[in-house]
Amino acid sequence: MKIFVEDLLSIITVVPRTMGLALLVMSGSFLAGLVIAAAKMSHNKVFNMLSRFYIWYVRGIPLIVHLFVLYYLFPKNAPVSVVLIVTYVLYSAPGQAENIRTAIQSVPKGQYEAAYCSGLSSFQTFRRIIFPQALTVLLPISLTVYLGNIKGISVAFMIGVVDIMSQAKLCSALNFGYVEAYLAAAVVYWVLCVGLTRLFTYCEAILYRKKGIAVS
Amino acid sequence: MLDITVIWKTLGRLATRVPYTITIAFVSILISTALAILLSMIKIKKVKIASALVELYLSFFRSTPGLIHILLVYYGLPLVLKPFGIILDASGKDLYSIAALSLSYAANLSEILRPAYLSIDKGQHEAALCAGLSGFQKEYRIILPQVIPIALPAMGNAFIELIKDTSILFVIGLTDIMGSAKNIITNGLGINKVEIYIAAGLIYLVITTVGNWGNHFLEIKCQKVKKHQ
Amino acid sequence: MLEIKNVHKAFGDNQVLKGVSLKVEKGDVVAILGPSGSGKTTFLRSINFLEKADKGEIIFDDIQADLAHATKKTISLIRKKTGFVFQNYNLFNNKTALENVTEGLIIARKIPKKEAIEIGKRALDKVGLSDRYDYYPSQLSGGQQQRVGIARAIAANPDVILFDEPTSALDPELIGEVLQVMKELAKEGTTMVVVTHEMGFAQNVANHVVFMEGGIVVEEGTPKEIFSHPKEERTKQFLRRVVGYEDYSI
Numbered sequence: 170m171k172i173f174v175e176d177l178l179s180i181i182t183v184v185p186r187t188m189g190l191a192l193l194v195m196s197g198s199f200l201a202g203l204v205i206a207a208a209k210m211s212h213n214k215v216f217n218m219l220s221r222f223y224i225w226y227v228r229g230i231p232l233i234v235h236l237f238v239l240y241y242l243f244p245k246n247a248p249v250s251v252v253l254i255v256t257y258v259l260y261s262a263p264g265q266a267e268n269i270r271t272a273i274q275s276v277p278k279g280q281y282e283a284a285y286c287s288g289l290s291s292f293q294t295f296r297r298i299i300f301p302q303a304l305t306v307l308l309p310i311s312l313t314v315y316l317g318n319i320k321g322i323s324v325a326f327m328i329g330v331v332d333i334m335s336q337a338k339l340c341s342a343l344n345f346g347y348v349e350a351y352l353a354a355a356v357v358y359w360v361l362c363v364g365l366t367r368l369f370t371y372c373e374a375i376l377y378r379k380k381g382i383a384v385s
Numbered sequence: 386m387l388d389i390t391v392i393w394k395t396l397g398r399l400a401t402r403v404p405y406t407i408t409i410a411f412v413s414i415l416i417s418t419a420l421a422i423l424l425s426m427i428k429i430k431k432v433k434i435a436s437a438l439v440e441l442y443l444s445f446f447r448s449t450p451g452l453i454h455i456l457l458v459y460y461g462l463p464l465v466l467k468p469f470g471i472i473l474d475a476s477g478k479d480l481y482s483i484a485a486l487s488l489s490y491a492a493n494l495s496e497i498l499r500p501a502y503l504s505i506d507k508g509q510h511e512a513a514l515c516a517g518l519s520g521f522q523k524e525y526r527i528i529l530p531q532v533i534p535i536a537l538p539a540m541g542n543a544f545i546e547l548i549k550d551t552s553i554l555f556v557i558g559l560t561d562i563m564g565s566a567k568n569i570i571t572n573g574l575g576i577n578k579v580e581i582y583i584a585a586g587l588i589y590l591v592i593t594t595v596g597n598w599g600n601h602f603l604e605i606k607c608q609k610v611k612k613h614q
Numbered sequence: 615m616l617e618i619k620n621v622h623k624a625f626g627d628n629q630v631l632k633g634v635s636l637k638v639e640k641g642d643v644v645a646i647l648g649p650s651g652s653g654k655t656t657f658l659r660s661i662n663f664l665e666k667a668d669k670g671e672i673i674f675d676d677i678q679a680d681l682a683h684a685t686k687k688t689i690s691l692i693r694k695k696t697g698f699v700f701q702n703y704n705l706f707n708n709k710t711a712l713e714n715v716t717e718g719l720i721i722a723r724k725i726p727k728k729e730a731i732e733i734g735k736r737a738l739d740k741v742g743l744s745d746r747y748d749y750y751p752s753q754l755s756g757g758q759q760q761r762v763g764i765a766r767a768i769a770a771n772p773d774v775i776l777f778d779e780p781t782s783a784l785d786p787e788l789i790g791e792v793l794q795v796m797k798e799l800a801k802e803g804t805t806m807v808v809v810t811h812e813m814g815f816a817q818n819v820a821n822h823v824v825f826m827e828g829g830i831v832v833e834e835g836t837p838k839e840i841f842s843h844p845k846e847e848r849t850k851q852f853l854r855r856v857v858g859y860e861d862y863s864i
Binding site: 508511512513514515516517518519522527530531610612 | 662664690696697698702703705707708718722723752753767770
């Protein structure tokens with residue numbers, strides 16, 4: 170029990186760092202996802218093929234393999250956290266592209282037509298009518314993605330990046346309490362996920378009440 | 386520069402581990418499907434106490450990474466079973482792997498099965514009861530045949546993800562595809578790491594590509610069945 | 615033959631049925647009328663336990679049961695003695711028209727498959743679907759689906775068939791074909807309880823009309839009594855509102 174508490178306290182110190190890493194990954198994969206979504210939806214055959222090839226290659230191979238390959242291909246002095254972020258962004262971009270597409274396509278066609286008929290340009294339509302509505306779909310998905318990232322970067326310990334998982338591993342190596350360390354890590358992940366979900370639902374309700382949008 | 390001959394040779398060696406890896410994945414998906422059906426049933430029928438426990442189970446396994454599951458099972462399971470007189474040693478790595486994957490994917494799969502079941506119109510249940518079918522006959526003959534084509538493609542995807550997830554099992558020393566890649570690197574004193582990992586990647590790529598073809602075929606079949614339903 | 619006594623049912627705070635009773639004799643065609651929200655569908659559904667009443671009693675031939683606490687066995691027994699036709703058909707999506715009819719015969723009533731198929735075909739012939747045996751519900755029009763629904767209900771030769779607004783989900787041009795089938799069933803002496811908005815059917819086909827509102831039976835009697843000489847003010851109001859109803863094909 171003493172070991173468990175010690176481990177827990179030690180792991181909690183790296184929570185902000187883990188959350189930061191996951192946030193960087195999410196921002197990066199959102200941008201990369203936009204590019205892929207655009208390529209996928211474009212009528213240009215070359216872009217289309219390229220995006221399909223990319224998705225096939227990246228999603229067909231486990232994250233951990235990509236991580237090792239890139240780790241050894243990066244220059245020796247590159248920070249390990251950069252290797253991790255780049256790998257994870259490239260790996261999760263196709264999923265993000267799919268999310269973006271789902272969100273945009275969730276807005277009924279009539280909304281575009283009504284906007285055009287009101288004299289809005291296509292950029293104005295997207296910016297003022299479509300995007301705010303797509304956001305109500307995209308926000309809850311983004312939370313799932315973020316929580317997924319927090320869990321997903323647990324592979325980072327294999328290349329020596331500090332996060333919740335690697336801290337647990339470090340603890341277990343110091344005091345040989347394997348079960349205690351991983352249990353402590355599990356509790357931290359659990360509380361973090363449940364807590365963030367609660368917080369998100371709360372904020373969402375407030376936001377929607379303010380904006381008068383029905384919760385989807 | 387990459388040494389193509391090393392990649393080629395490694396491919397041959399790693400390919401021999403494919404059946405083993407697929408077997409572990411397959412047994413895991415079978416057990417996790419059975420578990421997921423049980424979990425979904427408890428939640429749908431709102432069984433007292435049990436459904437609160439299921440909620441807890443789902444919340445835990447969905448909030449924690451797969452790596453934690455495998456390490457907890459590996460280090461924790463022998464401690465849990467010891468008081469019952471069952472002594473586990475560290476050698477049955479495949480059993481630990483299957484146990485961890487099954488527990489982990491049961492949570493994922495129940496999030497596919499439950500919504501699929503609940504998507505069936507209430508009227509189908511009522512009509513079956515009015516036709517005089519018993520509860521079990523209703524589920525088996527009317528509801529399940531409609532749930533399966535909805536759930537199957539998503540289950541197929543989960544299976545492919547599960548195969549990819551076997552790649553972390555080397556952390557407990559399982560000699561699957563990734564595990565033997567690691568061994569080859571250790572035995573070669575760390576040379577040609579990149580080539581060996583690329584070879585492993587290519588093997589996974591072949592498996593997932595074939596898997597995706599199969600799943601695509603399955604999806605078309607399910608679509609056809611759903612169309613006339 | 616069938617008697618239901620003093621049915622009460624509430625959904626939360628909303629008291630939907632406040633003591634409804636009904637008596638049905640063999641060969642009766644009972645039409646239950648009333649505005650939406652009057653509780654008529656809930657009442658019909660509580661007869662074969664699709665809705666569990668809070669209070670009430672059912673006497674069906676030699677079976678006598680409490681609607682609120684019936685055993686599984688009694689429920690199954692009563693369901694086998696009744697047929698039910700749903701508002702939105704509820705055909706089994708994974709079965710053909712013929713399989714929809716035979717499912718209950720083979721599985722629930724243990725009739726040999728060959729014989730069940732014979733019965734099923736005869737039932738479908740009767741509703742004018744002899745060319746649609748192997749069609750799936752999605753390949754049939756609404757009117758055809760509802761006729762399969764009726765075939766499914768009559769196939770087992772139940773003592774009474776309950777109809778829950780059988781035409782209200784149909785396009786106007788398809789209502790006639792379903793009413794026609796129901797009219798023929800009535801002519802053959804089939805016992806039916808029909809919740810409906812079709813005034814023409816109630817007036818011309820039914821031999822007993824029940825008017826419900828606010829969870830109680832306001833008035834009941836022969837079609838002539840209800841339509842020509844209603845006693846209650848609420849019945850009069852209701853009939854005045856629905857005057858100008860369209861009478862399809864009857």
